[in-house]
Amino acid sequence: MTARDLVLGRLRAALGEPRPTPAEVPREYRPAGAVAVDLDVLVDRLTDYRATVHRCPDGDVARVVGEVLGGRRVVVPAGLPPHWLPSGVDVVVDHDLDVAQLATVDGVVTGAAVAVAETGTIVLDAAPDQGRRIITLLPDVHVCVLRADQVVATVPDALARVARHRPLTWISGPSATSDIELDRVEGVHGPRNLHVVLTD
Numbered sequence: 001m002t003a004r005d006l007v008l009g010r011l012r013a014a015l016g017e018p019r020p021t022p023a024e025v026p027r028e029y030r031p032a033g034a035v036a037v038d039l040d041v042l043v044d045r046l047t048d049y050r051a052t053v054h055r056c057p058d059g060d061v062a063r064v065v066g067e068v069l070g071g072r073r074v075v076v077p078a079g080l081p082p083h084w085l086p087s088g089v090d091v092v093v094d095h096d097l098d099v100a101q102l103a104t105v106d107g108v109v110t111g112a113a114v115a116v117a118e119t120g121t122i123v124l125d126a127a128p129d130q131g132r133r134i135i136t137l138l139p140d141v142h143v144c145v146l147r148a149d150q151v152v153a154t155v156p157d158a159l160a161r162v163a164r165h166r167p168l169t170w171i172s173g174p175s176a177t178s179d180i181e182l183d184r185v186e187g188v189h190g191p192r193n194l195h196v197v198l199t200d
Contacts, residue, residue, distance in 0.1 A: 032160040035153035038117055039198070042151055045120025049173025050186070051194040058199045061145055062086040065109060068143050068195045072106035075135050079128020080109060084145055094135050102134065107141035108191070113168075114161045115151045120173065122146065122196065123158055125166040133169050142191040144171075147199050 001009075012019075043053045054064045066086030073090040075097065085091060092105055111129030115122045122144055124130045136142055152158050162168060175190035186192045 030154060030156060032152075032154070032156040035118070035157075037151055037153045039148060039151055039200075042115060042117035042120060043198070045117070046173065046194075046196055049120055049194075050176070051120075051173045051196055053196045053198055055198045055200055058147075061197055061199060064197050065089075065143055065145070068197075069107055069109075069141070072141065073104065074107040074109055074141075074143075075102060075105045075139065076109050077129060077131025077135065079131070080111065081129065084109065094131050097135070099134075099138070102138045105139050107143060108135050108139045109143045109145070110136060112144050112146045112150060114158045115146050116153075116155055116158045117151055118154050121155075121158075122171045123162060124169040124171065125162055126169075127166075133167060136169065136171075137190045140191055141193045141195065142171075142174075143195045143197060145197045145199065151198075 043055070046053050052068075054068070056064050061084045063086065065084060066089060069086075069089055071090075073092065075092045075094050076085065077094055092101070110124065110131060111127070113123045113125040113127060113130065124133070124136060126132060130136070152161065171190075171194070174186050174192055174194040176184055176186045177189070178184050
């Protein structure tokens with residue numbers, strides 16, 4: 001008899017016969033589509049997480065992105081729509097840039113897969129307009145362009161939309177931690193500044 005058999009035998013003896021049946025656990029979760037989408041809730045959550053939200057029509061995205069970036073040098077994924085970028089911005093297109101090359105940029109501009117209003121979370125799935133995860137983690141500023149039709153109400157709604165075989169990055173505000181004496185430090189695990197350009 002092994003030690004494992006001995007321990008399991010003692011447990012069976014303590015439980016007695018017949019063995020108790022596990023208690024029923026209610027699984028009354030809200031399904032996808034149970035809550036209406038409210039863009040103001042998303043904006044409120046993102047602002048609460050210290051992200052900056054810029055609402056604008058689709059035709060003004062390049063202007064807003066230009067105002068946010070100023071004179072920064074930015075990396076963009078290869079599939080980013082060109083009309084999102086203003087002229088005059090120093091842009092590096094990511095074609096498998098290495099860490100040393102990414103260290104020379106100040107910001108990144110991407111799209112998004114979906115956003116969750118209830119949690120203020122933006123989900124990236126490495127689609128052509130979002131690129132590799134590394135380009136959204138190293139630069140100090142992340143400008144994420146999000147269409148209103150990409151916003152869903154709850155996490156179940158988001159899970160129903162994303163392809164689960166893709167690498168997913170869930171972002172709730174700028175990167176921050178409060179591990180050391182509960183002092184908030186930003187920019188530890190990713191961009192210190194998150195700007196969301198929400199097109200209505």
